Structure formats: C-alpha cells, structure tokens
Amino acid sequence: MRNESYTGRGKPMKRIILWGIGMVVFTAALMGYSKGFPDIWTKVDEELVEELEDPEKEYKSDKEQQERERTLIIEEESTTASLISPPELYLSDALSSLYSEFKIYPGSYQWNYLNGEEEAEVIACGIHPLKASISEKDILTVPDYNGIDKVSYAVACQKEPDFLIVKEWDMSQIGSEEYEEYSKVVYDIPYIELQQNKVYEITAVWEERGMEERGFFGNADYLVVTGQ
Numbered sequence: 001m002r003n004e005s006y007t008g009r010g011k012p013m014k015r016i017i018l019w020g021i022g023m024v025v026f027t028a029a030l031m032g033y034s035k036g037f038p039d040i041w042t043k044v045d046e047e048l049v050e051e052l053e054d055p056e057k058e059y060k061s062d063k064e065q066q067e068r069e070r071t072l073i074i075e076e077e078s079t080t081a082s083l084i085s086p087p088e089l090y091l092s093d094a095l096s097s098l099y100s101e102f103k104i105y106p107g108s109y110q111w112n113y114l115n116g117e118e119e120a121e122v123i124a125c126g127i128h129p130l131k132a133s134i135s136e137k138d139i140l141t142v143p144d145y146n147g148i149d150k151v152s153y154a155v156a157c158q159k160e161p162d163f164l165i166v167k168e169w170d171m172s173q174i175g176s177e178e179y180e181e182y183s184k185v186v187y188d189i190p191y192i193e194l195q196q197n198k199v200y201e202i203t204a205v206w207e208e209r210g211m212e213e214r215g216f217f218g219n220a221d222y223l224v225v226t227g228q
Contacts, residue, residue, distance in 0.1 A: 082113045082114045082215025082216050083111075083113060083158065083214075083215070083216050084113050084115075084120070084122070084216075085106070085109075085111055085122065086106040086109045086111055086204070086218065086220035087106075087157045087158040087159060088103050088104065088105055088106070088157065088158075089103070089104050089156070089157045089204065089222055090103055090104075090155070090157065091103075091140065091153045091154070091155060091192075092153060092154045092156070093143065093151060093152075093153060094151075094152040094154050094191065095143070095145060095151060095152065096143065102224075104202070104223065105222065106220035106222060107124070107126030107220075107221050107222065107223055108124055108125055108220070108221045109123070109124050109218060109219060109220035109221065110122075110123050110218050110219055110220075111123075111124075111216065112208075112211070112216060112217050112218050113216035113218075114211075114215045114216065126221065128179070129200075129201045129223050130169060130173050130174050130175065130176060130179055130199060131175070132223055134174065134225050138225060139226065140194070140224055140227070141226075142226045142227070144196070144228060149195060150193035150194065150195050151193065151195075152191050152192070153192055153193075154190060154191055155190045155191065155192060155202075157204070159206070159214060160190055161204035161205055162188075162205055162206060162207045162210065163186060163187060163205050164187040164190075164192060164202055164203065164204055164205070165186050165187075165202070165203040165205065166184065166185045166186075166187065166192050166200055166201070166202050166203075167182045167183070167200065167203075168182055168183045168184075168185075168195075168198050168199070168200055169182050169198065169199040169200075170197070170198060170199070171197040171198060171199055171225065171226075173199065174199060174225075194226055195226065196226055196227065196228040197226060197227065198225075199223075199224075199225050199226075200223070200224040200225070200226070201221055201222070201223060201224075202221070202223075202224060203219055203220070203221050203222075204219065204220050204222065206219070
C-alpha cells in the first residue's frame, strides 16, 4: 500500500519537474533568439537613415539605368552596316547624379566607307568655330563645382573613335577677325575636360587601320560652346 501511495504522488511531481525544465529551456532559447532583434532593427534603421540622408539615391539609380540603356542602344547600333557619315556625339557630365545628354553634330569632315565592295569618300566643309552662328539652345551649361575648374564629360557615340583632339578658345573671341592661339589636348579615352564660357572644336578620329573591322574611317569636327 505504501508503495502504491508513494508512486501515485510521484507521477504529478515528475510532470512538474519536467514542465519546469521545459520552461527553463524555452525561456533560455527565447532570450538567446531575441538578442538578434536589436541587430535587425539597427540594420533597418541604418538603411532608413542612409536613404533619408541621400535623397538623390533614386536619381543615381535612374542615371545608372539610363546609362545602361544608352550602352545597349549604342551596342545595338554598332552591329548595323558601315556608317556612310560621321555619327553624332553625346556628352554627359561624369560628376552629375542626374543623367542627361548633350548631342552635338558633325560639321566639317572627311569620311571613307565601304559601299558594297567599293570604297566611297565624302568631304564636307564647315566654317571656323569662332564664325559659327550660336543660339542659346546650342550652349552647353557647365556646372560650377566648388574647387573644380574643369569638368569631365563622357563622350559616347555609335562607334567609339580611336582618339579625340580638343581645341579651345575663349568665348569673347566669337566673331573676331583675328584668332588668337588656341590650346589643344589629345584624348585617347572617351572623356574630355570642359570649362565655362569657352568655344571648343572636338575632332573625332577613326583611324584607317580599323577600316576592315568597322567598314569606315575618317575624321569629323564638332562644335561645343559652353556657358554657366
């Protein structure tokens, strides 16, 4: 009788002990898991603060997307037939968070291209950059970045030239009968430096050695007038 009475009382006690152990384990696990919450919320808060502190984040993404689209368009166009005339150039401010393009067109040029199995040549003669008629819409606004005299511009086109020659005059010389000496810089990468209130003649050169691959060669002059 004593053994039965003792056993009957032991079962509830055993359940209580097991329940207590289970609660301790559960509580310990919960406390250990919850330690990760502050890190999660801290990460979320940091991302939110970063987005609030950088209101141009969305614009930067837009710019990157537009640059990718422009690259795809240029790559698609580059697979077309040989160019029978020089392509337009597109200038974009390399420092700006807002993607925009300034299109310039060829003036004077000498152009050779394959017409079937024969080679054709086209020559166009323009006027001197300081004699050109300039309207307001033709002026490229160069931003005023603190401490930066010259702003870098990326140069894109249907088929990239081998190099660029940039001549520079002061805007005050427009219409002058006597042209002062100009400065000249040669770029072998598709980036050039521009200043405010200047007149530029950009000569793009596609060398003859690329004729077999590209189907053309030649050079073309492009006028750029900058403002502020």
